Amino acid sequence: MPENNLTPRRSALMVWGGWDGHEPRLTTERFASLLEQQGFAVEIHNDLGVYLDRDRLAEQSLIVNCFTMGQLDKTHTENLLAAVRGGAGFGGWHGGAGDAFRANTDYQFMVGGQWVAHPGNIVDYTVRIAAPDDPVVSGLADFSMRSEQYYMHFDPSNEVLATTRFDGPYVREHEPQVTGVIMPVAWKRHWGKGRVFYSSLGHVNADFEVLEARELMLRGLLWAAG
Template sequence: MTKPALIFWGGWEGHQPEACAAVVADMLRAEGFDVVSNEGTDVLADADLTRFDLIVPLATQVQVDRQALTNLVAAVEAGTGLGGFHGGMGDTFRNEPAYQFMVGGQWVAHPGNIIDYRVEITRPDDPLVAGIGDFHYRSEQYYLHVDPGIEVLATTTFSGEHAPWTKGVVMPVVWKHRYGAARVFYSALGHAAAEFEVPQMREILRRGLLWAAR
């Protein structure tokens, strides 16, 4: 039996939301999901979002209707999984604390923009990252405000080269947590569609979305 999944995408074009949504849709279909992919947030106005086993936000810096946000939060609290990556999920509704509480964090900066940095796996025994190991990555190194209650699976350490006051700061890159009856997964990796060619990024996201799905 297929699992229904919803991807809603849009917002800032620099994150290539349409291209990324297509990659994620193909990834989920390969895992047996029946995927609905919609541009914009209008689909969230549907009060029956609980029919989806997984919702993937892929929209950076967008506005949302109050009732639509209420529907989304209620669906996740009731057990619909939430999973995503980078600004598509970590900077979706910048003005909505209820959404940020559900995600477990919010993007605030990426000093130096596209740079080389290292991702360190902190829970190598966790199935979401087991066997992957630490790896080098080239992208935006996200500085986030995070919920201390999240379960961190990978981190990165800021060198301070681009923002001296951040030197030595250890920042979560991949995490999971529970919200109500649901599982929530987030990865800060994935600024553009080409980053899916990095096997560690792709595999962590694949495992995370499967884990989050009800």
């Protein structure tokens, strides 16, 4: 059905910054374009100041954080978490969401996990679909990546959608204690009335040239937005 003036557009507020090695501007712009194609009104910010505007956050269908490391002070944190608890969706990828604000455990509690290592740095690994009946991953097959394979601390209450196994040559030689570990790659969760989606894929923008990685992330953002 075509949009009309009585049908409000969904809104997405996207924040990028932090460590530039993760190409936060390029990855944010990629998904901003994809969300716009899905009918979203997208607003992009290159600083954390927008998290001071509690009312603006609360109005969003979706908040996307792509800000590796950095710091988020108490007021920023309270506003962001309150918006999600109140019903705003939240989504993000790789270090932009899973390694943002390392000292902020309140933020990590909301996201459902935190990066701790990527043994071997850039390695070949397989992403396996763990919940094939879930609409976010339905129809997607297992796929290969050559990138950072994230080892994470994660919340057992997460609904895991995709996983990876640590069993490559570097792990077997240098980190044998984690050989065979099955690690979540993508999950969804609820935070109050809000929906949260995270994927550890997307070290650099080119990683999203892998169709399945891009589709998984986009579907997750759409799910988070409700």
